[in-house]
Amino acid sequence: DAMVIQNPRYQVTQFGKPVTLSCSQTLNHNVMYWYQQKSSQAPKLLFHYYDKDFNNEADTPDNFQSRRPNTSFCFLDIRSPGLGDAAMYLCATSADRGLDEQYFGPGTRLTVT
Amino acid sequence: DQQVKQNSPSLSVQEGRISILNCDYTNSMFDYFLWYKKYPAEGPTFLISISSIKDKNEDGRFTVFLNKSAKHLSLHIVPSQPGDSAVYFCAAVSTGTASKLTFGTGTRLQVTL
Numbered sequence: 001d002a003m004v005i006q007n008p009r010y011q012v013t014q015f016g017k018p019v020t021l022s023c024s025q026t027l028n029h030n031v032m033y034w035y036q037q038k039s040s041q042a043p044k045l046l047f048h049y050y051d052k053d054f055n056n057e058a059d060t061p062d063n064f065q066s067r068r069p070n071t072s073f074c075f076l077d078i079r080s081p082g083l084g085d086a087a088m089y090l091c092a093t094s095a096d097r098g099l100d101e102q103y104f105g106p107g108t109r110l111t112v113t
Numbered sequence: 114d115q116q117v118k119q120n121s122p123s124l125s126v127q128e129g130r131i132s133i134l135n136c137d138y139t140n141s142m143f144d145y146f147l148w149y150k151k152y153p154a155e156g157p158t159f160l161i162s163i164s165s166i167k168d169k170n171e172d173g174r175f176t177v178f179l180n181k182s183a184k185h186l187s188l189h190i191v192p193s194q195p196g197d198s199a200v201y202f203c204a205a206v207s208t209g210t211a212s213k214l215t216f217g218t219g220t221r222l223q224v225t226l
Contacts, residue, residue: 004156042117042202042216043157057213090156099145099206102214104156 003027004105006091012111013081021076021108023091031097032074034066035090037107043090049074050097078110086112116140117205119217126224132190134220136203139184143205147214148177148188151200160201161188193224 005024013019023032031050035043047056049068063085065077078085088107094100118137126132136146144165149157163170163177163186170177176189190197203217 040122040218042115042218043214044216045213048213092156099162099208101159104149104158106154106156 004091004093004103006089006105006108008108009106010109010111012113013078014113015083016080019078019081019110021078021089021091021110023074023076023105024072025074025091025093025103026072027093027095027103028071029093029095029103030071031094031100032068033092033094033102034064034074034076035092037088037090038086046076081110081112083112086110115218116143117203117215117217119201119203119220121220122218123221123223126193126222128195128224128226129192132188132193132197132222132224134188134190134201134203134222136186136188136217137184138186138205140205140207140215141184142207142209143215144208145206146177146179146186147204147206148175149202149204149216151202151219157202190222193222195224195226198222198224 007022033048034046037043046060067075088109090107091105092102094102147162148160150160151157161172161175163179179186200219200221202219204214
Protein backbone atom coordinates (compact mmCIF):
# COMPACT_ATOMS: atom_id res chain seq x y z
CA ASP A 1 0.00 0.00 0.00
CA ALA A 2 1.20 3.48 -0.83
CA MET A 3 1.84 5.38 2.32
CA VAL A 4 3.73 7.94 4.38
CA ILE A 5 6.21 6.39 6.80
CA GLN A 6 7.84 8.12 9.73
CA ASN A 7 10.81 6.82 11.67
CA PRO A 8 11.27 6.51 14.49
CA ARG A 9 7.80 6.57 16.03
CA TYR A 10 9.25 7.65 19.36
CA GLN A 11 12.47 9.58 19.83
CA VAL A 12 14.13 10.66 23.04
CA THR A 13 16.92 13.18 22.88
CA GLN A 14 18.84 15.24 25.38
CA PHE A 15 18.57 18.96 25.75
CA GLY A 16 20.82 20.55 23.14
CA LYS A 17 21.67 17.30 21.34
CA PRO A 18 20.88 17.42 17.61
CA VAL A 19 18.21 15.06 16.42
CA THR A 20 16.89 14.05 12.99
CA LEU A 21 13.42 12.76 12.22
CA SER A 22 12.75 10.89 9.01
CA CYS A 23 9.83 10.72 6.61
CA SER A 24 9.47 8.67 3.47
CA GLN A 25 6.63 8.28 1.01
CA THR A 26 5.67 5.79 -1.66
CA LEU A 27 3.02 8.04 -3.19
CA ASN A 28 5.46 9.86 -5.48
CA HIS A 29 3.95 13.17 -4.35
CA ASN A 30 5.59 16.46 -5.22
CA VAL A 31 4.90 18.20 -1.93
CA MET A 32 6.09 17.17 1.54
CA TYR A 33 5.20 18.98 4.76
CA TRP A 34 6.36 18.97 8.36
CA TYR A 35 3.94 19.86 11.14
CA GLN A 36 4.53 20.25 14.86
CA GLN A 37 1.74 19.35 17.24
CA LYS A 38 2.08 20.04 20.94
CA SER A 39 -0.24 18.50 23.48
CA SER A 40 -3.87 19.66 23.06
CA GLN A 41 -2.85 22.10 20.36
CA ALA A 42 -3.49 22.29 16.65
CA PRO A 43 -0.91 20.89 14.23
CA LYS A 44 1.24 23.79 13.10
CA LEU A 45 3.02 23.87 9.74
CA LEU A 46 6.78 24.33 10.06
CA PHE A 47 7.75 24.18 6.38
CA HIS A 48 7.10 22.37 3.14
CA TYR A 49 8.95 21.30 0.01
CA TYR A 50 7.40 21.73 -3.39
CA ASP A 51 9.66 19.38 -5.30
CA LYS A 52 13.09 20.79 -4.36
CA ASP A 53 11.77 24.23 -3.52
CA PHE A 54 11.91 24.81 0.25
CA ASN A 55 9.22 26.99 1.83
CA ASN A 56 9.72 28.03 5.42
CA GLU A 57 6.91 29.43 7.57
CA ALA A 58 7.72 32.88 8.90
CA ASP A 59 7.43 31.86 12.52
CA THR A 60 9.41 28.61 12.33
CA PRO A 61 12.45 28.90 14.62
CA ASP A 62 15.90 28.76 13.03
CA ASN A 63 16.57 25.73 15.21
CA PHE A 64 14.46 23.71 12.77
CA GLN A 65 15.88 22.73 9.40
CA SER A 66 14.81 20.34 6.70
CA ARG A 67 16.37 18.36 3.88
CA ARG A 68 14.79 16.61 0.94
CA PRO A 69 17.49 14.60 -0.86
CA ASN A 70 15.02 13.03 -3.29
CA THR A 71 11.28 12.75 -3.99
CA SER A 72 10.75 9.96 -1.49
CA PHE A 73 12.54 11.23 1.60
CA CYS A 74 12.37 14.30 3.78
CA PHE A 75 14.19 14.95 7.05
CA LEU A 76 13.53 17.28 9.94
CA ASP A 77 16.67 18.37 11.78
CA ILE A 78 16.46 20.04 15.18
CA ARG A 79 19.87 21.51 15.80
CA SER A 80 19.65 22.19 19.53
CA PRO A 81 16.43 20.80 20.99
CA GLY A 82 14.96 22.61 23.93
CA LEU A 83 12.36 21.34 26.35
CA GLY A 84 9.76 23.35 24.44
CA ASP A 85 10.41 21.31 21.29
CA ALA A 86 8.90 18.19 22.80
CA ALA A 87 5.94 17.46 20.55
CA MET A 88 4.46 15.15 17.94
CA TYR A 89 5.99 15.80 14.53
CA LEU A 90 3.78 14.95 11.59
CA CYS A 91 4.93 14.53 8.02
CA ALA A 92 2.43 14.88 5.20
CA THR A 93 2.46 14.74 1.42
CA SER A 94 0.25 15.95 -1.39
CA ALA A 95 0.39 15.49 -5.12
CA ASP A 96 0.44 19.21 -5.73
CA ARG A 97 -0.10 22.43 -3.87
CA GLY A 98 -3.47 24.11 -3.88
CA LEU A 99 -6.35 22.01 -2.66
CA ASP A 100 -4.86 18.57 -3.10
CA GLU A 101 -5.54 16.24 -0.20
CA GLN A 102 -2.70 15.87 2.28
CA TYR A 103 -1.74 12.38 3.40
CA PHE A 104 -0.25 12.16 6.86
CA GLY A 105 2.20 9.78 8.42
CA PRO A 106 1.63 8.43 11.95
CA GLY A 107 3.98 10.97 13.49
CA THR A 108 7.12 10.86 15.63
CA ARG A 109 6.74 11.75 19.28
CA LEU A 110 9.82 13.61 20.43
CA THR A 111 10.77 13.76 24.10
CA VAL A 112 13.54 16.10 25.26
CA THR A 113 15.20 15.27 28.57
CA ASP B 114 -3.78 33.85 17.49
CA GLN B 115 -6.00 30.84 16.87
CA GLN B 116 -7.60 31.40 13.48
CA VAL B 117 -9.51 28.11 13.53
CA LYS B 118 -11.26 27.22 16.77
CA GLN B 119 -12.89 24.05 17.95
CA ASN B 120 -14.31 25.04 21.30
CA SER B 121 -15.47 21.60 22.38
CA PRO B 122 -12.49 19.42 23.26
CA SER B 123 -14.71 16.37 23.60
CA LEU B 124 -18.14 15.06 22.71
CA SER B 125 -19.96 11.88 23.69
CA VAL B 126 -22.84 10.56 21.60
CA GLN B 127 -24.85 7.37 21.67
CA GLU B 128 -24.61 4.95 18.79
CA GLY B 129 -27.27 5.69 16.18
CA ARG B 130 -27.66 9.32 17.18
CA ILE B 131 -26.37 12.38 15.38
CA SER B 132 -22.92 13.76 16.18
CA ILE B 133 -22.41 17.46 15.52
CA LEU B 134 -18.89 18.85 15.65
CA ASN B 135 -18.42 22.59 15.40
CA CYS B 136 -15.69 24.82 14.11
CA ASP B 137 -15.31 28.60 13.95
CA TYR B 138 -12.79 30.64 12.02
CA THR B 139 -11.72 34.25 12.10
CA ASN B 140 -9.79 34.74 8.86
CA SER B 141 -12.14 35.91 6.12
CA MET B 142 -9.54 34.88 3.51
CA PHE B 143 -10.22 31.21 4.18
CA ASP B 144 -12.20 29.79 1.27
CA TYR B 145 -11.83 26.05 1.59
CA PHE B 146 -12.47 23.91 4.62
CA LEU B 147 -11.65 20.33 5.49
CA TRP B 148 -12.28 17.82 8.22
CA TYR B 149 -9.66 15.28 9.17
CA LYS B 150 -10.16 12.28 11.41
CA LYS B 151 -7.43 10.87 13.60
CA TYR B 152 -7.28 7.52 15.37
CA PRO B 153 -4.72 6.92 18.14
CA ALA B 154 -1.22 6.08 16.84
CA GLU B 155 -2.19 7.06 13.30
CA GLY B 156 -1.87 10.24 11.30
CA PRO B 157 -4.91 12.35 10.43
CA THR B 158 -6.86 11.18 7.40
CA PHE B 159 -8.97 13.36 5.16
CA LEU B 160 -12.71 12.97 5.69
CA ILE B 161 -14.68 15.62 3.81
CA SER B 162 -14.26 19.16 2.50
CA ILE B 163 -16.29 22.14 1.38
CA SER B 164 -15.60 25.14 -0.77
CA SER B 165 -16.81 28.56 0.26
CA ILE B 166 -19.04 28.69 -2.82
CA LYS B 167 -21.18 25.97 -1.25
CA ASP B 168 -23.06 25.80 2.01
CA LYS B 169 -23.36 22.02 2.24
CA ASN B 170 -21.45 18.96 1.14
CA GLU B 171 -22.55 15.42 1.81
CA ASP B 172 -20.70 12.12 1.65
CA GLY B 173 -22.59 9.14 2.99
CA ARG B 174 -23.12 9.55 6.71
CA PHE B 175 -21.02 12.72 6.80
CA THR B 176 -22.29 16.20 5.97
CA VAL B 177 -20.44 19.46 6.36
CA PHE B 178 -22.34 22.73 6.60
CA LEU B 179 -20.78 26.13 6.06
CA ASN B 180 -22.20 29.44 7.26
CA LYS B 181 -19.91 32.07 5.80
CA SER B 182 -21.60 35.03 7.41
CA ALA B 183 -21.11 33.48 10.84
CA LYS B 184 -17.67 32.08 9.93
CA HIS B 185 -18.86 28.74 11.22
CA LEU B 186 -18.86 25.21 9.93
CA SER B 187 -20.11 21.98 11.35
CA LEU B 188 -19.69 18.30 10.66
CA HIS B 189 -22.75 16.07 11.08
CA ILE B 190 -22.40 12.32 11.39
CA VAL B 191 -25.64 10.40 11.06
CA PRO B 192 -26.02 7.77 12.34
CA SER B 193 -23.00 7.70 14.62
CA GLN B 194 -21.16 4.41 14.90
CA PRO B 195 -18.59 3.20 17.47
CA GLY B 196 -15.95 3.21 14.73
CA ASP B 197 -16.43 6.96 14.43
CA SER B 198 -14.77 7.42 17.82
CA ALA B 199 -11.69 9.50 17.03
CA VAL B 200 -10.32 13.03 17.16
CA TYR B 201 -11.75 15.28 14.47
CA PHE B 202 -9.76 18.26 13.22
CA CYS B 203 -11.23 21.15 11.32
CA ALA B 204 -8.82 22.82 8.89
CA ALA B 205 -9.04 25.85 6.65
CA VAL B 206 -7.16 27.03 3.58
CA SER B 207 -6.82 30.31 1.82
CA THR B 208 -6.36 29.19 -1.77
CA GLY B 209 -3.90 31.99 -2.33
CA THR B 210 -1.46 30.47 0.18
CA ALA B 211 -0.35 27.33 -1.64
CA SER B 212 -2.35 24.79 0.34
CA LYS B 213 -1.24 25.83 3.80
CA LEU B 214 -3.67 24.17 6.19
CA THR B 215 -4.57 25.97 9.39
CA PHE B 216 -5.89 23.44 11.88
CA GLY B 217 -8.14 23.66 14.88
CA THR B 218 -7.22 21.94 18.15
CA GLY B 219 -9.52 18.99 17.55
CA THR B 220 -12.62 17.48 19.14
CA ARG B 221 -12.49 13.99 20.59
CA LEU B 222 -15.68 12.12 19.69
CA GLN B 223 -16.70 9.11 21.73
CA VAL B 224 -19.59 7.07 20.37
CA THR B 225 -21.03 4.89 23.08
CA LEU B 226 -23.10 1.74 22.76
